[in-house]
Amino acid sequence: MPANLLDLETPCLLLDEQRLRANVARMKAHLAPLGVAFRPHLKTAKSRDVARIVMTSATGPATVSTLREAEYFAAGGVRDMIYAVGIAPAKLARLSAIRATGADLALILDSIEQADAVAAHAASTGDAVPALVEVDADGHRSGVAPTDAATLVAIGRRLVAGGATLRGVLLHAGDSYALNDPAAIADAAEAERVAAVTAANALRSAGLPCPVVSVGATPTARYVRDLTGITEVRAGVFMFGDLYQAGVSSVEVGDIALSVLATVIGHQKAKGWVIADAGWMALSRDRSTAKQALDQGYGLVCDLAGKPYPDLVVTDANQEHGIIALRKGSNAALPDLPIGSRIRILTNHACATGAQYDRYQVLDGEGGVSAVWPRINGW
Known part of the structure; x- marks a missing residue:
């Protein structure tokens, strides 16, 4: 089993187990005094x-x-x-x-x-x-x-x-x-x-x-x-969180447990673009945050540890290409992301993103891969 994120093939679906467990514990603690059963x-x-x-x-x-x-x-x-x-x-x-x-x-x-x-x-x-x-x-x-x-x-x-x-x-x-x-x-x-x-x-x-x-x-x-x-x-979605739920104040961005691991495969420097190997097939077509106060494009780009880069989003997506750029109007600096760099992308809708994958690469508290959990799709 891969010991770290650099060993994984991309794109793939990452699940932060500590964040997952914290989200579940928070919801159960909130509902417990209200005297009802919980049916996730x-x-x-x-x-x-x-x-x-x-x-x-x-x-x-x-x-x-x-x-x-x-x-x-x-x-x-x-x-x-x-x-x-x-x-x-x-x-x-x-x-x-x-x-x-x-x-x-x-x-x-x-x-x-x-x-x-x-x-x-x-x-x-x-x-x-x-x-x-x-x-x-x-x-x-x-x-x-x-x-x-x-x-x-x-x-x-x-x-x-x-x-x-x-x-x-x-x-x-x-x-x-x-x-x-x-x-x-x-x-x-x-x-x-x-x-x-x-x-x-x-x-x-x-x-x-x-x-x-x-x-x-x-x-x-x-x-x-x-x-x-x-x-x-x-x-349901509370356990993972996503950018849409962050936009409605159900979770914080720091609570989001699900992300897509991707690799930088190119640049269009004159346009300020970084190209990644995660397009809408990997991230989903969901653009629900476009209706919110903060449009997150197709996803918010993070470093390998899961920390968001300031104002860096997937602004557009083709089937297998994600186009990454600074949010319109941003004064942030475009990070140095050479070809081969690994990034993590937080997405708009956990359900839609998850549906693209048949497994979770489960992260431990140190950011390494501790397990692979199967997941299903279909009707």
């Missing part, structure tokens, strides 16, 4: 080694975003999972096959049509599939309006009548990703809580069960103040 989202990690660090037990609970993840983690002994993407009826047989291995895998839905499909599947297979009704916390994405008691109750009754299990309600405060003030994010978390409790009360008032009231997003989980009426919180 493993869609960013896609790794059993990371899951063992972030979950509260070896068997879960956990959240997944693909059935491939559910299969992989179930094979690794995780037993309590929510597949937190609206169910497509064609996936029900595969979901039940995972459940048949001993995993309590629940699904989510937000329509009567989906409820009818799940109920029919439960009736025909005898698998009392557990389902949570997705509730729209803020107009960001999917879900039933929390005040639409008629639809919530109709979905619940269709599930129960067909032999499926009504497990509860699930919300995601996606609009919190557009905020950057901790007080505003805390207010979004409270709005999410109120919406969740309102929806849960609608089901219970109709005589329907609602044992699980699940909320979560990394920003709201980070700043939530009150979780009365909530049973569990979900969050």
Whole structure:
């Protein structure tokens, strides 16, 4: 196994284990006094080694975003999972096959049509599939309006009548990703809580069960103040952090645990460019920080120890070429980076960057490579 970063082929994905563990400990410490279960989202990690660090037990609970993840983690002994993407009826047989291995895998839905499909599947297979009704916390994405008691109750009754299990309600405060003030994010978390409790009360008032009231997003989980009426919180990208999360104040740049190791392969001195062997295939196409106060290009360039160079970013990217230059308007000096120099790049979106790789090169406290942890991709 390589002992240091100079021995690795580039580009490759680096994971700072100390930062990972510190991020997990910070989130757990914040949530512990609030009296809820923690169900980490493993869609960013896609790794059993990371899951063992972030979950509260070896068997879960956990959240997944693909059935491939559910299969992989179930094979690794995780037993309590929510597949937190609206169910497509064609996936029900595969979901039940995972459940048949001993995993309590629940699904989510937000329509009567989906409820009818799940109920029919439960009736025909005898698998009392557990389902949570997705509730729209803020107009960001999917879900039933929390005040639409008629639809919530109709979905619940269709599930129960067909032999499926009504497990509860699930919300995601996606609009919190557009905020950057901790007080505003805390207010979004409270709005999410109120919406969740309102929806849960609608089901219970109709005589329907609602044992699980699940909320979560990394920003709201980070700043939530009150979780009365909530049973569990979900969050995922917090464990790694990224530049977008730094832009919304969920993490500090110094907390970011994930980076891409790259090599300098050329220069365009007249243009002030340094060329690296990490383009958008290595960093991802995500340009989400372009909408924030500080545009980080395709990534923030750091030295081999992970310290950012002042105002040095990947300003443009081709498939395999990263174009590195000083941020527009900067008075910083372009660092001396001869061909062959190694750099680390912090990226905008940990989920999108991670999806390019099948393993983590795990860094120890001294900056050396201590392990290689496999990760999966696909659906």
